[in-house]
Amino acid sequence: MSANIVIGTQWGDEGKGKVIDILASRADVVVRSQGGNNAGHTVAANGETYKLHLIPSGILYKDTLCLIGAGVVMDPKDILGEIADLSARGLSFDNLKIDPRAHIIMPWHIALDGLSEKFRGNKDIGTTHRGIGPTYMDKYERSGLRFYDLIHPDIFREKALSAGKLKNAIITNVYGGEALDLDAIIDEYIGYGKQLAKYCADVSVLTYEAAKAGKTILFEGAQATLLDIDYGTYPYVTSSHPVSAGVCVGTGVGPKIIDDIYGVAKAYTTRVGKGPFPTELDDECGDYIRNNGHEFGTVTGRPRRTGWFDAVIVRHAVRVNGLSYLVINKLDTLGGLDTLKVCVAYKRPDGTVIKDFPATLEELEGCTPVYEEFPGFTEDISGIRRYEDLPEVCRSYIARLEELCECPVKMIGVGPERDQVIER
């Protein structure tokens, strides 16, 4: 038995899907505990590529229990679309369960996500426009609609009408937008509730029972540490807790059941959306990494911003998440560059050097990266499966990342396929 967490250490898109899938193939239970369909996990298995948004990766295995916990926000229309698409490709949903406490993303959340972003002008966050922030706002304001409500039409009609009226007043009077047709929306969503009702089950109980029965459990993280509402680059973050502690709250289990926490990083850094990015490369080298690593968003298709590996950030992730191991993905993408750089510290405008990631954007502003340089490599490493077989320069690069981040590297990704990984 083991219960492990997989977390992103940077700004998301670290290739968690691949690591999760490797671990999911060995798990009896896979749990999603936060975020929503703002996530996009690309998983390559059996020669097929799957793009998962809310459905846990365990769905690729017919006997794996797939759980969506209380901390998740769910767009019913979107998840039904995902279920339909994946069912058409032969996957079964008999083992999917969704917690009755999970909050529901309604059309007014999506509308308000867009309107508030527009209102922010050039200070917009660059959200995925999936309604994530407004849904968590309602949850914490204690006026949200939950999965239990959605599958009980009378309760849902009353709560949704009251919530929708208030949202329409905000949409029209504050933002000058168009009111939504509440009756039509409520009828439509009651229909979704009927289709989803069979998946309702208490995920806290199921996870606890699975742990007691000695099952292998995988908690799959979405988004990443630097997008955490508290420990990320606020306000350029998502509205949930993608850090390891968020898993316990979002599933309804205590921290003592967790064994290992894997933090996934790329051998470089990427970011979508706005916000600070100290090691960003706005040059040919950044373009090379973007094109070589196919760095375009799974959810929105946006080109990702690219930059060098930032050990200050990953060390922050090691601390905040209590990481047991690091996974360094896409080392192969760096092949062909003459020199590799790693940010080992930040220099403040007053010349002082800091090694811990600043708590606020104000303190981060004006910080410039202090780099260490490494020779590049030109060998094709995508076929290598043993650490010892990597070129010497790659091994020194990994060894230095371990030292700087203060965490052992357990896996190294050398290509997109599931077997293109070196496990140590």
Ligand code: IMP
């Ligand atoms: P939201 O989660 O849609 O509110 O977006 C907030 C910020 O988080 C934006 O910068 C998004 O681009 C980013 N974000 C949200 N989900 C992901 C993800 O799964 N990968 C990478 N970035 C994400």
